[in-house]
Amino acid sequence: MKKLQNSLYVTRQESYLHKERETIVIKQGKDKLAQFPAHAVANIFCFGQISVSPFLMGYCGEQGIGLVFFTEYGKFLARIQGRQSGNVLLRREQYRVSDKDTPRLDIARSIVLAKIANSRRVLQREVRNKGAHPSLDEAIARLANCLRRCERPDNLDILRGLEGEAAAIYFGVFNQLLKQDGFDFKGRVRRPPTDPVNALLSFLYTLVAQEISSALQGVGLDPYVGYLHVDRPGRVGLALDILEEFRAWWCDRLVLTLINRKEVKASDFDIEASGAVRLKEDARRKVLVAYQEKKQEEISHPFLNEKVQVGLLPHCQALLLARHLRGDLQHYPPFSTR
Structure with a gap:
């Protein structure tokens, strides 16, 4: 059976997510809020004014990590999708x-x-x-x-x-x-x-x-x-x-x-x-x-x-x-x- 991986829920406004080696880093201004190993993440849910680097977007698409954007109040906006897997x-x-x-x-x-x-x-x-x-x-x-x-x-x-x-x-x-x-x-x-x-x-x-x-x-x-x-x-x-x-x-x-x-x-x-x-x-x-x-x-x-x-x-x-x-x-x- 597939192993349950973590989901990241980013709610801190004006946060910035980027990839650093094999990790996902969340920053706000110059402050580093958190850092997670990318292989342990299945989905990233962003609420409100959240920015994501193009390189992290591409990485999520390649690795099948769900990257989803919502309004600050939870209304769905968009979902980044990489190559389609499967037959x-x-x-x-x-x-x-x-x-x-x-x-x-x-x-x-x-x-x-x-x-x-x-x-x-x-x-x-x-x-x-x-x-x-x-x-x-x-x-x-x-x-x-x-x-x-x-x-x-x-x-x-x-x-x-x-x-x-x-x-x-x-x-x-x-x-x-x-x-x-x-x-x-x-x-x-x-x-x-x-x-x-x-x-x-x-x-x-x-x-x-x-x-x-x-x-x-x-x-x-x-x-x-x-x-x-x-x-x-x-x-x-x-x-x-x-x-x-x-x-x-x-x-x-x-x-x-x-x-x-x-x-x-x-x-x-x-x-x-x-x-x-x-x-x-x-x-x-x-x-x-x-x-x-x-x-x-x-x-x-x-x-x-x-x-x-x-x-x-x-x-x-x-x-x-x-x-x-x-x-x-x-x-x-x-x-x-x-």
Whole structure:
């Protein structure tokens, strides 16, 4: 199994990153803030006014190190990509499957089933820990019904409709999982997020999506050509497909932990004139620390039946999808907890 490498999160404004021999150096003015061995770094995430030397950019491209730029508040801006790795025959098969209704629907259905099942387990976990709750029990039952209806959808449009219905049910009771005053969630709002909970969800979804993009590229797949999401210019459709498997189990549960343990408070957010809600810099650092700690945790992969670190799950799913496309696996096994 691939070794989990470190991710660098650079949030100090006006920092400058460059390569010095076989290390990555972070400076601010004349002050050296940090220095890391380059071989131990898998991704570099830059937030705000961060500069990177051309030589380090080129090195990242050659070595397959993800270099991603965000606004200071976590909105994705750009991703530096080097040469595409892997066999071109794998990507050709990826494109062929995306143009065929039946195999594309099979992969998309597996992903949606995993997403709904994982969402349902988040609610079941709450009931198991805190006791029965009428609205949660009803939502769990309705999600079970969605799962049954997703078994044999006639086409992608129907499947997407069921996925949207399940998401509405799940987020319709999500506020009941929050245990800290000042966090009121009325529904999913994306661009821009207009409350602290949506701000946290969007921030973590963006981070995991970029990890998945790097993992897909690492095994030779094109992160822009997916099966569930409609193709759009600039959209990493396949990365967003795989993200669906991780939203509830990884991102949503981490948001609940941060809020319910009061590691993040309502005062950790700014409200812009546009109504957008953003994490303050200190709070963003706390979230990044918690996210990195989560990536270090070990779980038993439900399909591979071996211990893997959470941070390697995108790589595992990218490998399994590649094996399916090559014909080594009859069906794509999505990440679905037991």
